[in-house]
Amino acid sequence: MAETCRTKLEAAVLILSFFFQSGIIIPISSECSGEECRSIVFKEPIQDKVIKGHLIRLEEVPHQGSCNVLCYMEPSCVSINVGPSQAKGGNYICELNNASDEIPGSSYLQSKEDYSHLSIENPCSSSPCFNNGTCRAGYTDKGFRCKCPLGFTGVHCEKACSLDFEDGIGRWKMTGRAFIYQPTFGDNPVARKRESAQLQGNWWVGGAEKRTSESDPAGGECRSIIFKEPIQDRVLKGRLIRLEEVPHQGSCNLLCHKEPNCVSINVGPSQGGSYTCELNNASDESPSSFNLQSKQDYTHLSIENPCRSSSCFNNGTCQAGYTDKGFRCKCPLGFTGVYCKRACSFDFEDGVGGWEMTGRAFIYQPTFGDKPVARNKSAQPQGDWWVGGAEKRPNESFPVGGQHPDEADKPHGTLTSLCFRIVGKNISFLIGGGCKVNEVRAELIVNNQIVRKETGNCLENMTRKSWDVEEFIGQYAQVKLVDETSGSWGHINFDDLKGDIICPHDFDGKN
Ligand SMILES: *[C@@H]1O[C@H](CO)[C@@H](O)[C@H](O)[C@H]1NC(C)=O
Ligand SMILES: *[C@@H]1O[C@H](CO)[C@@H](O)[C@H](O)[C@H]1NC(C)=O
Ligand SMILES: *[C@@H]1O[C@H](CO)[C@@H](O)[C@H](O)[C@H]1NC(C)=O
Ligand SMILES: *[C@@H]1O[C@H](CO)[C@@H](O)[C@H](O)[C@H]1NC(C)=O
Ligand SMILES: *[C@@H]1O[C@H](CO)[C@@H](O)[C@H](O)[C@H]1NC(C)=O
Ligand SMILES: *[C@@H]1O[C@H](CO)[C@@H](O)[C@H](O)[C@H]1NC(C)=O
Ligand SMILES: *[C@@H]1O[C@H](CO)[C@@H](O)[C@H](O)[C@H]1NC(C)=O
Ligand SMILES: *[C@@H]1O[C@H](CO)[C@@H](O)[C@H](O)[C@H]1NC(C)=O
Numbered sequence: 001m002a003e004t005c006r007t008k009l010e011a012a013v014l015i016l017s018f019f020f021q022s023g024i025i026i027p028i029s030s031e032c033s034g035e036e037c038r039s040i041v042f043k044e045p046i047q048d049k050v051i052k053g054h055l056i057r058l059e060e061v062p063h064q065g066s067c068n069v070l071c072y073m074e075p076s077c078v079s080i081n082v083g084p085s086q087a088k089g090g091n092y093i094c095e096l097n098n099a100s101d102e103i104p105g106s107s108y109l110q111s112k113e114d115y116s117h118l119s120i121e122n123p124c125s126s127s128p129c130f131n132n133g134t135c136r137a138g139y140t141d142k143g144f145r146c147k148c149p150l151g152f153t154g155v156h157c158e159k160a161c162s163l164d165f166e167d168g169i170g171r172w173k174m175t176g177r178a179f180i181y182q183p184t185f186g187d188n189p190v191a192r193k194r195e196s197a198q199l200q201g202n203w204w205v206g207g208a209e210k211r212t213s214e215s216d217p218a219g220g221e222c223r224s225i226i227f228k229e230p231i232q233d234r235v236l237k238g239r240l241i242r243l244e245e246v247p248h249q250g251s252c253n254l255l256c257h258k259e260p261n262c263v264s265i266n267v268g269p270s271q272g273g274s275y276t277c278e279l280n281n282a283s284d285e286s287p288s289s290f291n292l293q294s295k296q297d298y299t300h301l302s303i304e305n306p307c308r309s310s311s312c313f314n315n316g317t318c319q320a321g322y323t324d325k326g327f328r329c330k331c332p333l334g335f336t337g338v339y340c341k342r343a344c345s346f347d348f349e350d351g352v353g354g355w356e357m358t359g360r361a362f363i364y365q366p367t368f369g370d371k372p373v374a375r376n377k378s379a380q381p382q383g384d385w386w387v388g389g390a391e392k393r394p395n396e397s398f399p400v401g402g403q404h405p406d407e408a409d410k411p412h413g414t415l416t417s418l419c420f421r422i423v424g425k426n427i428s429f430l431i432g433g434g435c436k437v438n439e440v441r442a443e444l445i446v447n448n449q450i451v452r453k454e455t456g457n458c459l460e461n462m463t464r465k466s467w468d469v470e471e472f473i474g475q476y477a478q479v480k481l482v483d484e485t486s487g488s489w490g491h492i493n494f495d496d497l498k499g500d501i502i503c504p505h506d507f508d509g510k511n
Helices: 002-022 064-075 248-257 371-375
Strands: 047-050 056-060 079-084 090-099 108-121 134-137 142-146 231-235 239-244 264-269 274-282 293-302 318-322 329-330 357-358 385-388 413-416 421-433 438-447 449-454 459-468 477-485 492-502
Touching: 047 079, 056 421, 064 090, 142 318, 239 248, 248 264, 248 274, 248 459, 438 492, 449 459, 459 492, 477 492
Parallel strands: none
Antiparallel strands: 047 108, 056 090, 079 090, 079 108, 134 142, 231 293, 239 274, 264 274, 264 293, 318 329, 357 413, 385 492, 413 477, 421 459, 421 477, 421 492, 438 449, 438 477
């Protein structure tokens, strides 16, 4: 993960540094998709000046232009200070700032010899975001986008509650499973050759639907199966979904088609003159080899069944005849992706994922391996990767034993998870490190409020702690790791957030 990012960054620096001579950044299409694409324009450099007090972070860079790229890649960066580096080799110091020279009511520019300051043209200087939304310059055709706090939506975070579902289900409360994939994009039943749902706008609540993003195939619920040759005087037993009486043999094929788990049928004579139709959830090729048995006057028909090779992980149910792969996996709660391989990434095995960082405490996270072992302690992480606020081992080949270069306890910062949805009573996680809850902690945030706090035991090793969240079932939440002390035990360890949570649709992967 870290490696991929680094490779990407270097590529971007190489490709883009050419353009910085003109002061203009041209976003590369491979770096961005849809509305996440950032496009910023730097104004003329101002010599011997810097902006102070709004540092996001400081980096050493090989060229001045690399600093522009770093700013481009950091969503909250709106200006940079570039200066000479003390380090040998003639590199530059690059300071990324979250304020630009246009921020009203103040003049942040201060003199500093040999430095130059570059601000971008900053639409955020007019404070377009309401309700404590965070403005990010360079996005969308408006030139900015607002990151809204939970409970607010809309371009300017001006909408407190969504009644038209255009911005998601907002604060609607959910129980059960009927609405877990809502809202639905587009007039999806149309694609299933039903009558139109005649929705308003692009999004609506369709209890039978699943099309949680524009890129989900419309009519993803459409099934396409192919029956093989009938086998006379044979049936498949022991895997009956249900039995129906049908007027024609062909009606049985149709019933099978409409039943997502049906992969074979037995058709036989009925007492009443029409046919008996048995729908089965295994076919003649299924692995557990349900041999066909003799039964006179019956016919067995299996479909061509891609599910025989059990393609779904994590106990997902394979359903034949869907998507261009010929099957789809119905995933249990907490798993997503085509093969149900993706869990909400809250165990850090694939990096910090969408967790958002402020400050410096977590800049080297996640940490590989049970690294404090090198200091003769154990953090007892789950898997290979975890968050250790005092650690610096950002990859496997990095030497074991080093600490955060700012010192173990000194740096402050936060690390905030993606929004997830609470679907049951219990959330648990591993936590270690400091033990003063007002200094270092994990917070649960629901509706913009801190509703739970937990801290470590002043031991490096992590122990599992849990929160009772029954009162928040159906709501969105985030976990935020907070380190706001530099004193003794001023760091926090954290890993493996799990329990009754699911990823909301915005973050569902397509694997
Ligand atoms: C590991 O991290 C170090 C420091 O960030 C870096 O220099 C090195 O190239 C990384 N190695 C791999 C294999 O990613
Ligand atoms: C900008 O960064 C400073 C730290 O340098 C921080 O205190 C401040 O909250 C940040 N402001 C915004 C709007 O992010
Ligand atoms: C915005 O933040 C300020 C300061 O934290 C707080 O007093 C105010 O209530 C917040 N406004 C909203 C709408 O959340
Ligand atoms: C198939 O149906 C049988 C009942 O006939 C049931 O016991 C079994 O769990 C079902 N298997 C699957 C994979 O749905
Ligand atoms: C899958 O189901 C089996 C049997 O119910 C269970 O033992 C196993 O833990 C489940 N696996 C996952 C990843 O949920
Ligand atoms: C850590 O423990 C090992 C064996 O238990 C010992 O050899 C080593 O000297 C210890 N290191 C430190 C820094 O205490
Ligand atoms: C919550 O889940 C954790 C981990 O499975 C478990 O240790 C804890 O006892 C559970 N809490 C409750 C109240 O069920
Ligand atoms: C946690 O670490 C302490 C000190 O290193 C040790 O005494 C204790 O046994 C450890 N706890 C567990 C559960 O391993």
